[in-house]
Amino acid sequence: MNDEELFRKYRETGDVAIRNAIVEKYLYIASVIAKKFVGRGVEYDDLYQVASLALIKGVDRFDESKGSKFSTFITPTITGEIKNYFRDRSRLVHLPRKVSELRVGIKREAERYLAETGKNATAKELADRLGVSEEDVIRCSEAGGVVSLDGAADREGENVSLYDVIPAEENVFEDVENRDAVRAALASLSETERKLVMYRFGKELSQMETAKRMGVSQMNVSRMERKILQKLKENLKKTMVE
Amino acid sequence: MMELFKMRVALRSDVMTTVRLATGGVCSLAALSYDDGEDCKVCVTESLLLLLRGGYACADVTFTEGDALSVLVEGEGGAAKNAPCEEDEIALALINALAENVEMRRQDGALRTIAFTFGKQA
Structure with a gap:
């Protein structure tokens, strides 16, 4: 069955097996395009996943009657989705590198201390072992991982994001x-x-x-x-x- | 419009990394955003790969600076072929999706030049 027939049949029947066959046939395009965006701070696997999802959505949106080839249609669609992914991801707030590194050190030392003494280390003990101030240990322990500005700003999970509540400079x-x-x-x-x-x-x-x-x-x-x-x-x- | 940088590259896959690095440097000189710079690298290498598959031996890449950064990639030497494959279609669609004002010129039916622009940061 050629592409046009496959798409027509999928359109008529909505058969997921046909859709999957189309997706499998064109999965290499998702892989090719995902590779083009490697090196921008996102792992290939994540990019491939975004590209694959765009491919699945693209199969539903493609109109074979317009006469264009599916590969020509799907390439900008996948590219657009990957670019959106990068754009959305840039709204994540990352911890400064020094804080991230100290967090890793604190975790490692805390486990080592527990293994050696059978007790949980205090902030002062960890600070002594790591050669930093007690305040640094406490500050880093309190710092979370990556925080999304789209995340809920309140514990009740109402529809208010951190982005909404950050005060703007008023003039x-x-x-x-x-x-x-x-x-x-x-x-x-x-x-x-x-x-x-x-x-x-x-x-x-x-x-x-x-x-x-x-x-x-x-x-x-x-x-x-x-x-x-x-x-x-x-x-x-x-x-x-x- | 001012010619900012020009390079002639042998069309071999092992020079693509060097081309990417040089393109990144030019984009930085032209004050393009990080994302545009990365997209420009993809478009330049895809253009070169198109010409490589088209049978050209080398290519001139010219960057011109004006309101936007204009890039012209032109195949030189070798025997140009006119048998586009599916990889070429994907490459062309990718360039069209990433760059602005994409223009292609053919000679004797074979793709010879690819031109595109990238906007600058305000």
Whole structure:
């Protein structure tokens, strides 16, 4: 069965076995693209997983009747998902390297102390062994691993993220000026562009959701977004100079 | 527009790491963001691999600086072939997905030049 027939049959039947056959056939593309993004601080396995999920989603979205090849369609789709993954990941807050290293040292020494004496070490004992201050040991023990700004800010798990509660530096006058500048910059956009800005930054929809609402592809949204931001940046610069 | 950097590279897979490093340096000089720099490295090496599979012996890579960083990769020497494989399709789609203003020129049916740009940080 050729690709067109496979996709048509999958579309007609919704048979997961057919979808899996398509995914398996094109899994190498996920692997090829994932490899292109290695070396940016994310393990290949994680990238491959993101790429594979994009491939599965892509099979559902591909329209074989448009005449394009699946490999041509899926490459930007996978690339877009990987780029989104990098973008989302950059919102993670990492501990300074020194703190991370000391945390590892504290854990190792605490286990060693327990094995030697059968007792849990105090902060002072660990500090003496590691040649650091007691305060450093306490501070590092309290520091968590990686914290996501999207994580819940309260223990009850209400819908408030850390990102929402971090106070912004307030300057009312600047805010008013900025709002005016933004309004002027937005006025220079076309209706379609303003619609995209509203979906993406007003309603904070994902690129995928925005694409669905606007009846275009996610890649289109991504490209338009980049161009709009560039246009806004230039307009804002002009407004600020004036 | 000012030519920032130009290099002629032998189209062999063992020089790709050096090309990536040089491209990274140029992107840094041109004040591209980290992500754009990494994407640019991918596009340059994919372009070179396209020309390598196309039968060229070497290629000129020219970086020009203006409002954006423009990159032109042009095949030279060798006998160019016109038999694109699936790897080529993926490479082209990848370049199109990562770079702006992608343009390709063919000579006698075979791909000869690939040009693209990357925006700069404000």
